[in-house]
Structure formats: C-alpha cells, structure tokens
Amino acid sequence: MSLLREIQEAAIDSNVELAVLLRKCKVLAARLGNPEFKAWVERELSGYDDLNSLPDYRVVHVNSKGHFSGPFQSGLRNADIPMSCIPKELREKLSYSCLSQPVASMESLVKSAKTGTLQEPWNPDIVAYVGQEIYENMNCMQAWKVIPAPAIVAALDAIRNRILNFVLEIEAESPDAGEAPVNSSPVPQERVHQIFNTYITGNVQNVATGSTNVRQKAVSSGASDELFRELLDTLANAGADEYVIEKLTYAVEEMRASQGTGHFKQHYQSFMSVLADHIQVFGPVVAPYLPALAALVP
Numbered sequence: 001m002s003l004l005r006e007i008q009e010a011a012i013d014s015n016v017e018l019a020v021l022l023r024k025c026k027v028l029a030a031r032l033g034n035p036e037f038k039a040w041v042e043r044e045l046s047g048y049d050d051l052n053s054l055p056d057y058r059v060v061h062v063n064s065k066g067h068f069s070g071p072f073q074s075g076l077r078n079a080d081i082p083m084s085c086i087p088k089e090l091r092e093k094l095s096y097s098c099l100s101q102p103v104a105s106m107e108s109l110v111k112s113a114k115t116g117t118l119q120e121p122w123n124p125d126i127v128a129y130v131g132q133e134i135y136e137n138m139n140c141m142q143a144w145k146v147i148p149a150p151a152i153v154a155a156l157d158a159i160r161n162r163i164l165n166f167v168l169e170i171e172a173e174s175p176d177a178g179e180a181p182v183n184s185s186p187v188p189q190e191r192v193h194q195i196f197n198t199y200i201t202g203n204v205q206n207v208a209t210g211s212t213n214v215r216q217k218a219v220s221s222g223a224s225d226e227l228f229r230e231l232l233d234t235l236a237n238a239g240a241d242e243y244v245i246e247k248l249t250y251a252v253e254e255m256r257a258s259q260g261t262g263h264f265k266q267h268y269q270s271f272m273s274v275l276a277d278h279i280q281v282f283g284p285v286v287a288p289y290l291p292a293l294a295a296l297v298p
Helices: 003-012 018-032 035-046 088-095 103-112 124-130 149-173 189-199 221-236 242-258 264-277 279-295
Strands: 059-061 063-069 075-080 096-098 117-121 139-148
Touching: 003 018, 003 149, 018 035, 018 103, 018 149, 035 103, 035 189, 059 149, 088 096, 088 124, 103 149, 117 149, 124 139, 139 149, 149 189, 149 264, 221 242, 221 279, 242 264, 242 279, 264 279
Parallel strands: none
Antiparallel strands: 059 096, 063 075, 063 139, 117 139
C-alpha cells in the first residue's frame, strides 16, 4: 500500500492514534520537500509554543465556574461566573481556551475525562483581581474554565479532516508522491503551497485562481453590510447540503455582528474553517466574496 493510501486509511480509522497518523505525514512532508506542511505536522506533534500561531480549531469557547466564600460560613461551590461581571479587558481571555498541547496529550485528556468536561484554572492574579466583583458579599476562592470534552474531540477531528483533504488532493496531483525520493518535489511547490493553504490552514482567498467560471468580486469595507447581505443570499440559493449552508450562514451572521470589533477575526477564522472542509462544493460559490472579507480582518 502506498504512503498516501496508508495516511488515508489512518485518517479514516478513529482507532489509529492521531500521533501515529501525523508521523506518517512527517514522512510525506519530507518526500514532498514542503517546509510549511512539515512545520505544521511538527507543531501538532510537539505542541504550539506561540499562541499567536494557534489554528482556529484549537481555540475553544468556554464558560467558567468557581468556589465562593461569604460571611457566617456561607458560600457557593461550582457556581457559574457571568462574564458580564468581568472587566471588559479580561472577558475575551476568559471566554476562550487555547489548546496548545501536543495531540497525544489532547487524546489522553479526552480518554481520562470522567465527567465530559475538563478544567483550566484561572490565573491566581485574575482571581484576586475580580474575586469580590462577581457575587455580592462573596469572595472567589478558586475559579476555572470549563472545557467540554467534545470540543477537544472536534479539534482532533478537524486535524484528521484536514490531513485527509490534503492527502486526497496531493494524490490527485501525483499518485506516487508518497514514494518519491526525499525532497524530490513530486508535486510543484507552488501547487503544494496552494493545497496546504486551502485544506490545512483554511486560507482559501485564492480559491478562484485558475478558474474560468468564477468572477472575483471586490467590495469596499464601506459596503460591508451589502457584502454580508449578498453573501447570505448566495448561500441561501446555493442548492447544496442544508446542514453545511446553515453552519456557513451562522458563521456569516457572527461576522456581520462582530465587524469592527476584536471578535471579528475569530468568527472569520471559524467561517474559513467550515469552508475549508467543503471547499470543492462551496469554494466557487463563495470565492468572489473572500477578498472583501479578508480586508475586514483587523
């Protein structure tokens, strides 16, 4: 069996550990001679040191809980912490969890989760800073983010999907690429770069390159409301999978509601992530709007 087929089989089989799948990809990256794919595989295996380079599928929206003490031995345990009580400059930091661990650690966390949730403790300095501002006459003694185990499963599944899409596209370009000598570039590097950005990072701004049936559409930031209306109308009339259209529509609505704020980038990345998983169907439909959307990212 060829290396490309081995990777495909491993990506489909959930019983194969993701670390094993990524090691196969590391061999493929060497044979393709592509530094981008090689670096991505290494970060997934070893973890991300730089949170600024963390992919969107490793950023999870979370809630927080805490233990509180009050007068006369009163208190609350496992109480929800409303973000409205938290200073604005800290809300975003406490509303998301960054999954920077190696994939092996993430899989281990999922297997060991007994309650369906995991915990990430708040920084003690933050607890001390906001501890008396959450519940009246009570002080927060301990707080933590509540990370749903299914969110980590979804992140791991996103990695499998990206690998599968990438390898399928590489096979379409060169079926014997997995057996090529190291650094022989069986697929032109420009093409590997394009496939990587489309299927791994979700950056599909140039999806219309080389297409004769897609017209690029540039919309100024001043016409952003019209941009979102037209994009939503286009999705509504796409005539494709209704579930995927619903996910894309939700992501567009989130972008429209958050434009001009620090949250826009997160919603933009979520939209691009969904699009990357269904690029063959929705790429030509959405491509005319991508340059204008990218221009709105702060």
